[in-house]
Amino acid sequence: MRHSAAVWDYRAAIEHTKDWNGMDQVVLRNPQGASARVSLHGGKVFSWRNEQGEELLFTSSKGIFQPPKAVRGGIPVCFPQFGNCGSLEQHGFARSKIWTVDDNPPPLHPNDSHGKSFIDLLLKPSEEDLKCWPYSYECRLRVSLAANGDLALTSRVRNINGKPFSFSFAYHTYLSVSDISEVRVEGLETLDYLDNLRQRERFTEQGDALTFESEVDRVYLSCPNAIAILDHERKRTYVIRKDGLPDVAVWNPWEKKSKAMVDLWR
Numbered sequence: 001m002r003h004s005a006a007v008w009d010y011r012a013a014i015e016h017t018k019d020w021n022g023m024d025q026v027v028l029r030n031p032q033g034a035s036a037r038v039s040l041h042g043g044k045v046f047s048w049r050n051e052q053g054e055e056l057l058f059t060s061s062k063g064i065f066q067p068p069k070a071v072r073g074g075i076p077v078c079f080p081q082f083g084n085c086g087s088l089e090q091h092g093f094a095r096s097k098i099w100t101v102d103d104n105p106p107p108l109h110p111n112d113s114h115g116k117s118f119i120d121l122l123l124k125p126s127e128e129d130l131k132c133w134p135y136s137y138e139c140r141l142r143v144s145l146a147a148n149g150d151l152a153l154t155s156r157v158r159n160i161n162g163k164p165f166s167f168s169f170a171y172h173t174y175l176s177v178s179d180i181s182e183v184r185v186e187g188l189e190t191l192d193y194l195d196n197l198r199q200r201e202r203f204t205e206q207g208d209a210l211t212f213e214s215e216v217d218r219v220y221l222s223c224p225n226a227i228a229i230l231d232h233e234r235k236r237t238y239v240i241r242k243d244g245l246p247d248v249a250v251w252n253p254w255e256k257k258s259k260a261m262v263d264l265w266r
């Protein structure tokens with residue numbers, strides 16, 4: 001008896017293109033029509049759409065793309081520093097560097113490859129970069145879009161020459177939500193957090209879910225590996241799963257009078 005099966009060619013689901021500014025970008029698609037767009041500027045996922053074509057990530061309307069500035073929105077990669085806890089620029093330099101595509105990436109695990117498209121991006125220091133941060137590293141970012149539309153980001157940082165260094169790392173994910181007063185975050189209850197609005201003083205979360213009535217800028221410590229963001233108005237729930245990253249930062253700016261998100265960028 002002969003068997004036949006449709007073979008999923010992940011390469012066919014990847015499109016290399018350019019944005020209006022001439023910057024290289026990569027579009028991943030899944031068979032159901034979901035997509036993710038990744039810019040080589042910053043290695044940033046700046047669009048993630050579901051099967052209905054709805055955008056799931058927020059990008060500032062003032063975020064006109066002008067390298068080397070990082071537009072506020074999408075999923076900026078914070079490396080080798082998160083926030084301003086170090087000598088480097090806020091959130092490190094990775095989000096404003098030009099990454100390259102690895103044309104020969106390690107394959108997906110066979111049990112986890114059906115209908116999945118992915119791209120591996122690499123960041124390595126230039127001679128100029130070494131003057132600011134004198135460590136030889138290779139940062140790999142794999143962005144994958146699954147058959148069910150799930151988006152996954154996986155990073156690996158390699159020390160190239162054995163000279164020790166320490167770093168912090170974060171995915172600064174901007175999710176698109178409706179009215180912020182209709183949003184709640186579940187999974188952070190009872191946890192300790194550092195409040196950036198109070199000189200990083202330590203508090204314990206008291207509510208049964210986090211809601212937003214004013215500006216919030218916190219780092220929750222030692223979080224569970226799944227949290228949920230419920231958007232009641234849109235009837236949409238984002239479940240964020242993580243592995244290997246202990247803390248969760250929650251930031252929502254606030255325009256006091258209009259209760260609208262402050263739509264700024266630097």
Ligand SMILES: O=P(O)(O)OC[C@H]1O[C@H](O)[C@H](O)[C@@H](O)[C@@H]1O
Pocket residue numbers: 072083090091196217218249250251266
């Ligand atoms: O303005 P950016 O550099 O993009 O950073 C945006 C925000 O990032 C973090 O979440 C910080 O805790 C905030 O204080 C900061 O304002």
